[in-house]
Amino acid sequence: MSSIDTFNLLHNEETSKEELLELSGRLQSDGFYEEARRAAYIASLIKKGEVIRIELKAQGLNGPAHNGLAKEALDGCGRLKKGFVFIKGGKIKRVQKKEQKTKEKPKATPTKNDKPKKYDFIYEVSHTGGYIVKSFIKFEETRSVKKRKGNFNVKGLREYKVTEIGLKGLKKKYPNNSYGNKHELTSKDLKKAKGQGLKGAVTKREDPTVKPCPIPNDGMLRRMDQRMKKPPLFKIAGETGKFLQAIEKKPMGSVVVVLSTPQGTGKTTTAYKWINDLAKDNRCLFLSLEEHPDSALALEKEDAYINPKVKSNIITTGEVPNLDVLDQWIKGHDVIVLDSWQKLTKKLGRLDLDSDFRKKYNGKVFVFIIQQTTDGKVKGGSDIVFDGDVIVLGHKGDSFKENYLYFDKNRYTKVDLQQLHYNISTGKVYNPMEKKPEEKKPQKKYDSWLEVK
Numbered sequence: 001m002s003s004i005d006t007f008n009l010l011h012n013e014e015t016s017k018e019e020l021l022e023l024s025g026r027l028q029s030d031g032f033y034e035e036a037r038r039a040a041y042i043a044s045l046i047k048k049g050e051v052i053r054i055e056l057k058a059q060g061l062n063g064p065a066h067n068g069l070a071k072e073a074l075d076g077c078g079r080l081k082k083g084f085v086f087i088k089g090g091k092i093k094r095v096q097k098k099e100q101k102t103k104e105k106p107k108a109t110p111t112k113n114d115k116p117k118k119y120d121f122i123y124e125v126s127h128t129g130g131y132i133v134k135s136f137i138k139f140e141e142t143r144s145v146k147k148r149k150g151n152f153n154v155k156g157l158r159e160y161k162v163t164e165i166g167l168k169g170l171k172k173k174y175p176n177n178s179y180g181n182k183h184e185l186t187s188k189d190l191k192k193a194k195g196q197g198l199k200g201a202v203t204k205r206e207d208p209t210v211k212p213c214p215i216p217n218d219g220m221l222r223r224m225d226q227r228m229k230k231p232p233l234f235k236i237a238g239e240t241g242k243f244l245q246a247i248e249k250k251p252m253g254s255v256v257v258v259l260s261t262p263q264g265t266g267k268t269t270t271a272y273k274w275i276n277d278l279a280k281d282n283r284c285l286f287l288s289l290e291e292h293p294d295s296a297l298a299l300e301k302e303d304a305y306i307n308p309k310v311k312s313n314i315i316t317t318g319e320v321p322n323l324d325v326l327d328q329w330i331k332g333h334d335v336i337v338l339d340s341w342q343k344l345t346k347k348l349g350r351l352d353l354d355s356d357f358r359k360k361y362n363g364k365v366f367v368f369i370i371q372q373t374t375d376g377k378v379k380g381g382s383d384i385v386f387d388g389d390v391i392v393l394g395h396k397g398d399s400f401k402e403n404y405l406y407f408d409k410n411r412y413t414k415v416d417l418q419q420l421h422y423n424i425s426t427g428k429v430y431n432p433m434e435k436k437p438e439e440k441k442p443q444k445k446y447d448s449w450l451e452v453k
Contacts, residue, residue: 003027004127007035010054017046031164034125041079118191122180123167131167133160134180136192141215144169154187234334234365240277242429243405243422244390246412249363255412256358256387260370261394265403266424267369271339272305273427274367278335279310282365285333289343290369292318323348323356330361337367353387394424401425 003026020043027036046052073084073092080086087093121135132148136156139145144166148159162170171177178189213223222228234247247255261267268290275284291298293316306314315333320326326348330336338344345351357366368388391409405422407413413420419431 003030004032004035004129007032007039008127012053012055014051014053016051017043017048020046031129032125117189119178119189120174120176120191121170122178122190123162124180126161130161130163133162133167133170134158134187134190135160136190137174139170142166143215156192157187157190235281236278237280238277239422239427239429240274243420244412245410245414247365247390248412252362253359254357254361254364254366255389256353257365257367257390257392258370258388259367259392259394259405260372261405262372262396265394265396266400267394268339269301269305270405270422270424271337271367271369272301275314275335275337276306276310278337278365279306279313282313282334283332284314284335284337285329286314286316287320287336287338287344288316288318289320289347290339294318320344320347330364333364335365335367337369339369340371341368342371358387358389392422 003023006023007027020039024036024039024043027033027039042054073081073094075081080092083095084092085095120137121133123131123133126132133139133145135158138158139147139160141147144163146161148161160166176191180186215223215226228251231248231251234249235241236244236247244257247257259267259270271286271288275286278284286293288298291301293299293302295318315329317329351357353368388409389411391407392405393408394405395403397403401423403424405424407417407420410417419433420429421432422429
């Protein structure tokens with residue numbers, strides 16, 4: 001049972017000093033400060049081991065039902081009235097004040113400026129937790145400040161349910177406030193907003209009939225004025241960084257780069273060169289399913305393209321036993337390079353790029369190499385190619401030196417895609433639209449006007 005429920009069930013129940021002190025501590029922890037103060041005060045009036053009967057009124061504990069002089073000397077909250085004092089043994093004694101002759105001060109004549117103070121808002125403790133705030137001001141609704149629904153008798157009066165944090169924020173913004181229960185304040189003691197209200201109270205809008213959208217509570221929806229910070233970008237070194245440009249580290253989901261070229265263009269060679277640049281600032285997982293990483297071909301490429309300084313940031317394997325093991329491997333790395341998609345689906349069965357990779361993990365980069373048939377079609381269907389955030393295709397020239405990569409799609413490009421080509425042989429980025437400097441022909445040397453060498 002909650003502390004406030006225990007507090008409310010004390011009516012006409014017997015209790016002791018120890019039980020009230022324990023209840024006061026629970027109320028303090030749950031944020032019911034007014035009820036905690038009252039329970040602690042009543043406990044201070046009870047002797048250790050004494051059992052009393054509690055009487056509850058509208059504002060909470062009314063203290064023990066006192067008799068005799070104590071009933072006359074104590075108010076409804078158990079406070080000692082003027083003209084009485086406590087003496088040894090917890091007894092109460094009446095004190096007779098000596099009459100003092102005082103000069104009567106002349107009554108001040110009322111002026112036009114002597115008006116009762118008006119507050120921006122008044123608040124009171126809610127028995128269900130938190131506080132109830134009343135005001136004519138339209139406060140911005142947040143998780144800590146929520147408007148209460150209902151029909152109120154006073155036109156324009158608004159009521160809000162606020163937490164301890166929300167009340168502190170309102171007090172800081174509107175220092176002119178008061179505790180309503182303590183001073184018996186009503187809506188007559190509140191400032192009425194004129195026009196658009198107090199400065200900063202109501203946001204000026206071009207169309208007053210349009211109300212702001214409520215702030216969503218679930219994680220899938222976001223109101224645009226509640227935006228998060230811009231996500232960081234992956235650090236990608238070398239020519240790979242120049243080619244891929246800016247790849248973000250998504251807070252929700254991951255980025256998928258699809259590399260699809262004709263057979264023999266140099267997909268695996270490109271994978272090693274890209275991993276070498278990616279591993280400088282990221283932890284990489286290389287699933288080398290086409291060439292086992294311990295084979296002679298793979299070791300030759302590793303020696304040729306991987307810098308020894310970054311090898312400690314790369315984990316490689318030629319086998320994937322099942323999807324659960326792959327899930328654990330992916331969680332421990334930033335960049336996952338797969339060569340190839342067809343080999344993985346052949347081993348694990350049908351896979352979906354979105355549900356099994358892109359939307360399943362947050363803040364990662366997947367590089368999937370896709371095999372093509374001799375006529376340029378994708379093995380196993382072309383859906384995988386079009387689902388990527390970045391799609392890289394390849395051109396196969398007459399020789400390996402003429403093979404290059406180009407973008408079919410890049411959501412993060414900063415330049416025209418036609419200006420970016422990646423030479424697979426040299427691993428360099430170049431602009432094919434730039435004119436190459438003309439080669440100067442060697443000048444002929446003459447030994448004499450008769451003989452030409």
